[in-house]
Amino acid sequence: MGRRREEASGDAFRIAGLVITCQALGLIAMALAGSAGRGGDSSWAETAFWLGLLLIVGPTTARLASAAPERTERIILALGVGLTLYLAKVLIWPVQFTFHDEFVNWRTTADIISSHHLFLENPLTPVSASYPGSSVVTAGVAQISGLSVFVSGLIVVGAARIVLMLSLYLVLERVTGSSRAAGLACVVYAANPNFLFFDAQFGYESLSIALGAFLVYLALRPLPSHVRPALPGVVALVLVAAALASSHHLTSWLFAAGLTAAVVISCAVRRRPPFSLPESGLAVAAVAAIATAGLWLVYVGVGAVSYVGPVLTGGGNGVLHLIEGDAAPRTLFVSAEQVSPKWEQILSFGSVAIILIALPFGLVMVWRHYRSNPYLLFLGGVAALYPASLALRLTSTSTEISARLSEFLFFGVAGILGLLASRALRDGVGQHLWPGRRLALCVTVAITLAVGGGAIISWGRWARLPGSYLVSADARSVEPQGEEAAAWAETHLGSGNRIAADRVNGLLMGSPLGGEQHPINGLADGINVNSVILSKRITNSDLQKIADAGISYVVTDARLSDGLPLTGVYVNRPEWTASNPVSPLAAAKFGRAPQFNRLFDSGDIKVYSRSMRGWP
Amino acid sequence: MIRRVMSHTWILGAALVLLEVESLIGPLESAVLQAVVGLPLAFILPGALLGRALTDRPQGPRAADDLVVALGLSLSILAVGGVILDLFDFGLRPMSWVIYIAAVLAAAEAVRHMRGHEPNRLDFTFARSIDPRVPLVVLAVAALIGGAFAIAVTGAERQEGPRVTQLWITPRASPGTYQIGVASYNGQSSSFTLDLREGGRKVRSWRFGLSRGQSWQAVLRPPPGTSVRATLFRRGDRSPYRQVFIRSNSF
Numbered sequence: 062m063g064r065r066r067e068e069a070s071g072d073a074f075r076i077a078g079l080v081i082t083c084q085a086l087g088l089i090a091m092a093l094a095g096s097a098g099r100g101g102d103s104s105w106a107e108t109a110f111w112l113g114l115l116l117i118v119g120p121t122t123a124r125l126a127s128a129a130p131e132r133t134e135r136i137i138l139a140l141g142v143g144l145t146l147y148l149a150k151v152l153i154w155p156v157q158f159t160f161h162d163e164f165v166n167w168r169t170t171a172d173i174i175s176s177h178h179l180f181l182e183n184p185l186t187p188v189s190a191s192y193p194g195s196s197v198v199t200a201g202v203a204q205i206s207g208l209s210v211f212v213s214g215l216i217v218v219g220a221a222r223i224v225l226m227l228s229l230y231l232v233l234e235r236v237t238g239s240s241r242a243a244g245l246a247c248v249v250y251a252a253n254p255n256f257l258f259f260d261a262q263f264g265y266e267s268l269s270i271a272l273g274a275f276l277v278y279l280a281l282r283p284l285p286s287h288v289r290p291a292l293p294g295v296v297a298l299v300l301v302a303a304a305l306a307s308s309h310h311l312t313s314w315l316f317a318a319g320l321t322a323a324v325v326i327s328c329a330v331r332r333r334p335p336f337s338l339p340e341s342g343l344a345v346a347a348v349a350a351i352a353t354a355g356l357w358l359v360y361v362g363v364g365a366v367s368y369v370g371p372v373l374t375g376g377g378n379g380v381l382h383l384i385e386g387d388a389a390p391r392t393l394f395v396s397a398e399q400v401s402p403k404w405e406q407i408l409s410f411g412s413v414a415i416i417l418i419a420l421p422f423g424l425v426m427v428w429r430h431y432r433s434n435p436y437l438l439f440l441g442g443v444a445a446l447y448p449a450s451l452a453l454r455l456t457s458t459s460t461e462i463s464a465r466l467s468e469f470l471f472f473g474v475a476g477i478l479g480l481l482a483s484r485a486l487r488d489g490v491g492q493h494l495w496p497g498r499r500l501a502l503c504v505t506v507a508i509t510l511a512v513g514g515g516a517i518i519s520w521g522r523w524a525r526l527p528g529s530y531l532v533s534a535d536a537r538s539v540e541p542q543g544e545e546a547a548a549w550a551e552t553h554l555g556s557g558n559r560i561a562a563d564r565v566n567g568l569l570m571g572s573p574l575g576g577e578q579h580p581i582n583g584l585a586d587g588i589n590v591n592s593v594i595l596s597k598r599i600t601n602s603d604l605q606k607i608a609d610a611g612i613s614y615v616v617t618d619a620r621l622s623d624g625l626p627l628t629g630v631y632v633n634r635p636e637w638t639a640s641n642p643v644s645p646l647a648a649a650k651f652g653r654a655p656q657f658n659r660l661f662d663s664g665d666i667k668v669y670s671r672s673m674r675g676w677p
Numbered sequence: 678m679i680r681r682v683m684s685h686t687w688i689l690g691a692a693l694v695l696l697e698v699e700s701l702i703g704p705l706e707s708a709v710l711q712a713v714v715g716l717p718l719a720f721i722l723p724g725a726l727l728g729r730a731l732t733d734r735p736q737g738p739r740a741a742d743d744l745v746v747a748l749g750l751s752l753s754i755l756a757v758g759g760v761i762l763d764l765f766d767f768g769l770r771p772m773s774w775v776i777y778i779a780a781v782l783a784a785a786e787a788v789r790h791m792r793g794h795e796p797n798r799l800d801f802t803f804a805r806s807i808d809p810r811v812p813l814v815v816l817a818v819a820a821l822i823g824g825a826f827a828i829a830v831t832g833a834e835r836q837e838g839p840r841v842t843q844l845w846i847t848p849r850a851s852p853g854t855y856q857i858g859v860a861s862y863n864g865q866s867s868s869f870t871l872d873l874r875e876g877g878r879k880v881r882s883w884r885f886g887l888s889r890g891q892s893w894q895a896v897l898r899p900p901p902g903t904s905v906r907a908t909l910f911r912r913g914d915r916s917p918y919r920q921v922f923i924r925s926n927s928f
């Protein structure tokens with residue numbers, strides 16, 4: 062018996078080692094994908110990317126589906142898949158920030174370090190300066206360790222990813238009573254479209270979602286029966302809730318609402334008042350989350366309402382117009398006339414179909430067998446919202462809402478589907494159809510496909526890997542000519558100048574790379590300079606706008622006329638929906654106008670200042 | 678007495694605080710020391726000690742719980758700490774962070790002591806129970822990950838993309854003078870001719886060669902009220918390569 066146990070332990074070690082090695086090999090494939098993309102070999106880059114994803118997710122899921130692993134191994138593998146998928150993003154873009162929100166957060170962090178204080182204006186996204194949690198933590202790490210903001214940011218987001226995965230695992234293990242279900246749920250969570258890139262970037266939401274999950278973990282932590290949740294426990298919950306409230310508006314609001322809903326359900330199921338629940342920390346966490354989020358909104362983050370409000374109302378109106386037949390559905394898988402290949406469309410539909418087919422079985426399972434478990438009821442309720450959220454992807458104004466909700470709804474989807482898979486494997490469901498290990502194989506394939514589909518839905522194909530310059534394509538538009546022009550601005554123009562520029566050059570010049578210029582936009586200034594950048598002629602109205610806005614410099618980029626904008630806008634929303642690329646005259650017009658001097662020429666990018674002549 | 682009363686982790690934290698101060702202002706200023714000491718001081722110790730003081734450890738295996746509490750509370754301590762430090766004139770500075778963290782460590786140890794929790798012990802006996810193959814696997818995986826980073830960073834630093842030549846003109850602080858410059862980021866050496874026109878009349882021409890990363894600059898003092906136009910040509914090419922201009926020199 063002892064020898065058999067040793068042999069089983071040895072086998073488990075070998076298999077676990079093999080799985081972890083596959084994860085590491087997956088990272089090598091991701092690194093090769095990034096390098097190949099930069100080198101212009103996009104087909105090999107994509108092959109390496111998908112191979113890497115398969116190596117990271119497939120063997121891990123297969124092992125987690127097995128009954129063999131001990132709890133420790135499940136935790137290591139679940140943490141491993143979350144961390145390696147984060148490192149995949151780091152390896153694809155390893156030396157600098159490249160995503161839009163990363164430049165925004167970089168500016169806020171640099172401002173904190175240079176000024177030693179918070180809440181300096183950030184014209185790139187004004188509301189981000191009011192929710193500086195991520196920037197504060199990164200600034201603190203940079204100042205304490207002496208590391209650069211880039212490296213500190215990577216470490217902070219990596220630490221947040223560890224907190225997120227461990228919190229998710231430990232909460233779901235407690236709620237489901239199954240380490241197998243918790244492990245599988247962690248991989249299902251990785252299928253949420255924002256997991257691979259959006260929540261892995263150096264942005265203000267990446268930290269907040271981890272803090273939210275950690276708050277739930279702390280609130281549900283099992284305590285010895287003789288201990289009461291006295292003041293020290295309350296202090297811990299308030300501390301984390303306060304950190305969450307300072308980090309991101311939507312995340313703090315949604316977690317406050319979710320915790321409240323969980324308390325209400327728990328009270329209803331257990332027929333007890335909130336602070337008499339077995340997990341009394343839950344009610345404390347809900348109160349702390351509501352109080353801190355509310356106080357922060359009132360005293361610091363009031364701008365979040367005007368930032369989030371239009372997105373919600375615009376999305377709602379879009380859905381109403383669609384229902385009433387006044388608008389056609391958005392064409393899926395198309396960005397600026399770039400169409401995703403058929404196999405990607407099939408995979409992404411397939412991954413959604415897998416979830417939609419499995420979800421009803423999971424919800425029925427919860428109702429039949431876990432009706433007395435308030436937390437599974439809560440997770441079921443959250444998961445049930447997922448199908449409705451998909452409808453929001455059918456209009457251009459509401460697709461953003463669906464995208465941003467996914468990482469929250471997937472807490473419910475992951476919990477329910479992880480438990481469903483675990484029960485099916487444990488009970489041998491469908492053994493007559495799938496004898497032996499075939500059910501485990503089916504579960505593995507289904508979850509792996511779901512993660513792959515999530516990666517496709519996340520961002521357009523053009524955004525997943527580096528490559529040649531694309532028009533208004535965020536990371537695919539960040540390249541040496543733009544970076545060098547921004548560096549010139551920082552050296553020769555000083556900082557804080559009000560400029561008119563397109564989306565990407567405005568981002569580069571508004572970041573610390575470009576001297577933190579002030580690109581004029583609707584968000585920060587309520588001024589729309591799209592016509593200044595995009596129209597073929599300079600009108601008196603444009604000149605008046607430049608004068609009224611106090612714009613000192615105009616940045617033009619001739620490459621805008623090479624194609625349609627991949628992100629949907631050349632400059633800022635609202636912008637007319639272009640069916641043809643902007644005219645080359647838009648950039649060239651300043652060269653003929655007597656009102657402008659040309660200070661800088663790097664071929665495509667030119668910088669103009671205001672001359673002494675011809676102004677209204 | 679001290680060993681019975683004080684946690685090993687608190688003693689370690691105090692030592693790291695002192696080392697951090699040393700790395701910031703002492704004669705042993707060292708970027709490496711600052712990073713090695715600063716990271717656990719920021720990410721692990723505050724959360725670990727405060728977690729031990731404020732919460733009660735669950736029964737059973739605790740490593741995952743200990744790690745998530747240490748990291749999660751450390752991140753929260755930093756986030757909230759920044760808001761607290763912002764209230765003071767000195768604000769968020771390296772030394773103020775260190776003082777704040779030291780205060781958190783001291784408060785955590787005091788609360789732990791008041792609650793009667795056992796002092797944290799750095800117990801390495803678990804190392805005896807680790808399978809001897811584990812360090813080998815860890816090393817192998819670390820080597821693979823290190824290799825991945827080497828591939829990624831090397832590839833990124835050799836990034837393809839058009840490297841261009843810049844031409845610029847900017848006013849200098851002294852009225853009526855301008856700085857004109859050319860910077861080359863091209864992969865190979867290039868030869869240029871720069872023609873300068875003032876008031877429409879060609880007044881000067883320069884010829885020079887630049888390798889990648891090199892730049893050339895000159896100072897101009899055009900007559901007041903005249904326009905200035907500089908055109909850069911690549912050697913042997915008659916079409917303008919780059920052009921900058923000032924419509925009317927205001928001085």
